Amino acid sequence: MSHTSTSAPTSREAQKARTRRSLLDAGLRLLEHQSLSSLGLREVTRVVGVAPAAFYRHFRDMGDLGVALVEESLGSLHGVVQEILAGPDDEAARIERTVSAIARYVREHPTHIRFVVRERHGGVPAVRAAIGAELDRFAEEVATALAADEVSEGWSERDMRMLGELFVDHMVMTASAFLDAALGEGPDEASVARTARRRLQLISTGRRHWLEG
Secondary structure: OOOOHHHHHHHHHHHHHHHHHHHHHHHHHHHHHHHHHOOOHHHHHHHHHHHHHHHHOOOOOOOHHHHHHEEEEEEOOHHHHHHHHHHHOOHHHHEEEEEEEEHHHHHHHHHHHHHHHHOOOOOOOOHHHHHHHHHHHHHHHHHHHHOOOOOHHHOOHHHHHHHHHHHHHHHHHHHHHHHHHHHHOOOOOOHHHHHHHHHHHHHHHHHHHHHOO
């Protein structure tokens, strides 16, 4: 009676997953100092120690690798946004949760956030589109959550979506400012946090009086 071993395919799949992970890590590391449009796949494969042809077993091109990095960089942020929105709808508490969560995420994932901030308006269309799609998802999630607040009564769907986009734009801007602070560029982290809170307070004040205009 013969037995078919499954160890070899499993080993190959594990090796494939490790190589893909290494390519992503190498790409992200190299992108700390340059844009994706200027990065060649040979640079990435050289760091990983594989032949350039091996790259195509995992990604169609550098844009495809960039899209994978977008999914990785912003995918876990959805949980953070949901955590912010799931708490009490007291504005002061929500503002504090928002600023604290952004600061923590930037500290824990600086290279991912730097990549998104740089490539949001970068030269690779597929990556710009992927970032735009993820930010649209965030805006929709925020708009849906804020629509349940009492202060949102009477708001149109279009205005709620605009509010969601405003919050997301603020989050990206704040994340970028926290990154600069970590590099010693511009205001320090405490100043960035204060400014972020005040901007959110301004948005909150405008929100309460929006339908009166």
